[in-house]
Amino acid sequence: MGQLPSSAFQAYDPSNASSIQPGPFALYSVSVNQIMPTQMNEGFAEVDSKISGWNLVSPSNLQSTLLTDIEPVVIGPDGKLYLLNGHHTYTSLLESNYGASNPLSTSTSSPITRT
Numbered sequence: 001m002g003q004l005p006s007s008a009f010q011a012y013d014p015s016n017a018s019s020i021q022p023g024p025f026a027l028y029s030v031s032v033n034q035i036m037p038t039q040m041n042e043g044f045a046e047v048d049s050k051i052s053g054w055n056l057v058s059p060s061n062l063q064s065t066l067l068t069d070i071e072p073v074v075i076g077p078d079g080k081l082y083l084l085n086g087h088h089t090y091t092s093l094l095e096s097n098y099g100a101s102n103p104l105s106t107s108t109s110s111p112i113t114r115t
Contacts, residue, residue: 014079050092
């Protein structure tokens with residue numbers, strides 16, 4: 001599967017979560033601060049390496065870079081999203097230069113504990 005255009009995604013609205021039909025075409029644009037981790041600890045050697053990589057991505061290439069790394073989530077109670085994979089990418093993006101200014105992120109603190 002090649003890179004999808006941003007127009008393939010619709011904005012996620014937790015109040016409509018119960019009407020979402022799961023499948024390969026259930027594609028949503030989600031703010032990083034809307035995602036909850038499913039693992040509370042992770043190795044940070046990889047995270048630190050990925051932070052360096054994010055910091056090298058130009059602002060004009062950020063969206064196209066993010067579109068190549070789509071991660072699955074589970075919709076929990078109250079429409080909360082729980083990340084199943086990509087914890088290192090999620091944490092490194094939050095801790096990178098794009099943490100607060102990232103158009104897909106409004107949070108700079110990760111609920112994942114450094115180990």
